[in-house]
Amino acid sequence: MVPKATTKRIPLYFRYLKTLHEAGVKRIKSNEFSKMIQIPSATIRRDFSHFGELGRSGYGYDVPYLIEVFSDILKTDIEKRIALVGAGNLGKALIKNNFRRDTNLNIVAAFDTNPELIGEKINGITVKNMSELKSIVKKEGITTVIMTVPSSKAQQVIDQVVDAGVTAILNFAPKRLKVPSHVQVQYIDLTTELQTLIYYDENYNHANVDLI
């Protein structure tokens, strides 16, 4: 049984390991990782020990292998029922794809305010009016919302989502939104990802360029 305290740190470990991997780092020692994420190296070693023999003394930890282990841990064991808010182009694509890679992630409802979209059926899901969000969230046991709405409407929409009792929100817009402290928001910003990529491409010649 993995302690709750360890459990809490897994997404943090996972994020930093992915950043390291993207920078071309193949292995890391616990004291180096400790400096980077500001968690004591003894804590890191104890945490990692719960997941088997991940490292070797003097060699450090294998970054791609750790990513694989933590990625498996993050997979959900029970079904997560998801509502999508904003049934535009991107919203429709997400409903159609429906996270096939993890069969426990299921979009079960979709909402919009546009009368032209309300009533449309996408991959078996009928787009409902936002006014029905709160009652459907309750009835369907929805725990998570994906928001694919314009930035200008995002704060207003997230207020409704929070009011409906949802505490986990994946938001496809860059603008940081105000939510109560018990609500988790994950931001995905495709434009910035593309800008960063192009910037790297134009300013680097090699993948593993020395940053210092």
Add this chain to the structure above:
Amino acid sequence: MVPKATTKRIPLYFRYLKTLHEAGVKRIKSNEFSKMIQIPSATIRRDFSHFGELGRSGYGYDVPYLIEVFSDILKTDIEKRIALVGAGNLGKALIKNNFRRDTNLNIVAAFDTNPELIGEKINGITVKNMSELKSIVKKEGITTVIMTVPSSKAQQVIDQVVDAGVTAILNFAPKRLKVPSHVQVQYIDLTTELQTLIYYDENYNHANVDLI
């Protein structure tokens, strides 16, 4: 004029600042940031000084403000011509949205191998056969490719993209691909983002929980 060496570090600063911001960190001192990203604090202070008065002595740097400044720097000043490979649901949605937030990012061509998709017109762009990729990349001055293809085909497709002379690739699949060292690949993994969000939601009670 910002030195090239500083320029190279901007995407790295930007990424870590976004991670800090998502963890609820509002300000950071250069020596703390130095430990985290393993770049000397004198280098960080010198780099940041090129962008005006970003910090105050004893207070540190304002994280949201730094994010804003670096986000502006990452914006492209001249048009980037982009090809999309894989005109399925997600690909079509990206062509329709076409990165409206940055008017210099333009998807100008789309490719697929599926005969049912080839010839289809989306937002003014006709889907072409992959066999035409290399010649169209040259003719259209395309510098960047967005790949929205299944993981199982990703390596084969990226080989063709690299062969066509493209050096910047945004890939919507989690599996790490093999590319020559002069090619930059940025990965976007929506399933893992959602898994991480749900994991946080289930294991945290507050946004700024103590991680140690």
